[in-house]
Amino acid sequence: MPEEAKVTDKPKEIVFNEEAPVVTDHEISIGDKTLKYKATVGRIPFKNEFDEIEAQMFYMAYTVDGEEPGKRPIMFSFNGGPGSPSVWLHLGALGPKRIEMTENDEFPPPPFKLIDNEFTWLEHTDLVFIDPINTGFSRAKDKDIAAKKHLGVEGDIESVSEFIRLYISRNERWASPLYLVGESYGTLRSAGISGHLIDRGIAFNGIVLVSSILNYQTARFAKGNDLPFVLFLPTYAATAHYHGAIPKRKNLRKFLQEVEKYAIGEYTTLLAQGDSITPAQRRTAISKLAKFTGLRPEFIDQSNLRINIHSFCKELMRSKKRTVGRLDSRFVGIDGDHTGQNLEHDPSMTVLMPPYVSTFNQYIRSELGYKTDLEYFIFNKVIGEWNWGSAGQGMPDTSEALRKAVSKNPHMRIYIASGFYDLATPYFATEYTLNHMGLDASLRGNFETGEYEAGHMMYIHAPSLEKLKADVARFVE
Secondary structure: OOOOOOOOOOOOEEEOOOOOOOOEEEEEEEEEEEEEEEEEEEEEEEOOOOOOOOEEEEEEEEEEEEOOOOOOOEEEEEOOOOOOHHHHHHHHHHHEEOOOOOOOOOOOOOOOOOEEEEOOOOOOOOOEEOOOOOEOOEEOOOOHHHHHHHOHHHHHHHHHHHHHHHHHHHHHOOEEEEEEEEEHHHHHHHHHHHHEEEEOOOOEEEEEHHHHEEEEOOOOOOOOOHHHHOOOOHHHHHHHOOOOOOOOOOOHHHHHHHHHHHHHHHHHHHHHHHHHHHHHHHHHHHHHHHHHHOOOOOHHHHHOOOHHHHHHHHHHOOOHHEEOOOOOOEEOOOOOOOOOOOOOHHHHHHHOOOOOOOOOHHHHHHHHHOOOOOOOOOOOOOHHOOOOEEEEEHEOOOOHHHHHHHHOOOOOOOEEEEEOOOOOOOHHHHHHHHOOOOHHHHHHHHHEEEEEOOOHHHHHOOOHHHHHHHHHHHOOO
16 A cells, blocks of 8 residues: 655655555456456656655556466556546556446446456556656656656656666566557657667567657647648548538548548648749639538638648537537537637547546545545646757657667567547648658568547547457557
């Protein structure tokens, strides 16, 4: 049972006591077989040169009984944000428990409950869920330590990498096949970790990237950066198609290929011309964009042919006084002000928060026996404190770190899962990044992609949850 930190005389400083992990035994039936496993919950300490604990990183590990640890794969899992804990992948897709949903892929009214996850990845690999510092129950001694060592692109990569080294050392898993799975910002972290640890003698067998973003230039709607307007267009089209804002096609994928061809070709060339395009070119572009997105031609014209994601989510169903989600554009929301340009909230996020927060807090304390008064930080507001890197480095990009890691470890494979209705990390942006990594031809086969008819968290869609499990099982085995 963890012992809570004690306040010292120094302001805003904490003294940590190293805690023993809590271990419990469980079992789950998957098809015609039963898996017996251990759940281990605790916090691994990070010590300074004076052997003082200056941070503790929370984790939850599931290991199958009766398997030789040196041969059984182990997968380290985390989510993104930055500032999000691992609860989403944990209780949504990977872990032995998942949140119960209705037949229509919706969450029932509270109280919410967990059920056995017949699609758990534990069948094929042991699982370790990591909460980076300032997320979940992970804490640093003070704000200065958190900012200097953990809250930033490089610091985050280094601290989570150090957790992995400590975990495989303490649990004697150096001989195990090693895997990573990250979602959203966690994919950028995964790529960085693979590059960081390969130079320290730790090589991964594979990485699973769920809703990937390795290069932030593909998603930053900044003046002078036309790339996101191009790469988001196919997801705008998929969303419009889903909500009936444009005529329904028999084959969604074939329609999206048409949009992709226009986006990366004619539309890219047009935006590159800037203000020098002719009135005739402008009229043609407005007509095509309206055809693909279902947006009003007047709106597209006033947007200077550049459709911002937040404006799209607000505008698509404005006539019905509804908005669409950013993380999953299948979800619909209601704002109080129907005349604004930005969402009051992301309906695909707000519908998920209560089920995940309440079920996790009950599960960790009652079933897994981890007792603490700490708040489990679901979305710690670290963005204002996050160190994205120097201006000379430009927008965050770890795709080069991943390329180097694969070059140094050509046995490592990467599986990338993307949802058609993800407006946070669009699938076409992922494809663009892969095509611009400068991979040697002999290494391109190391990368595999999978597409799902769902959003950012594709696993809340029952058919996608089942497909994701099957795809990853094949990938790992």
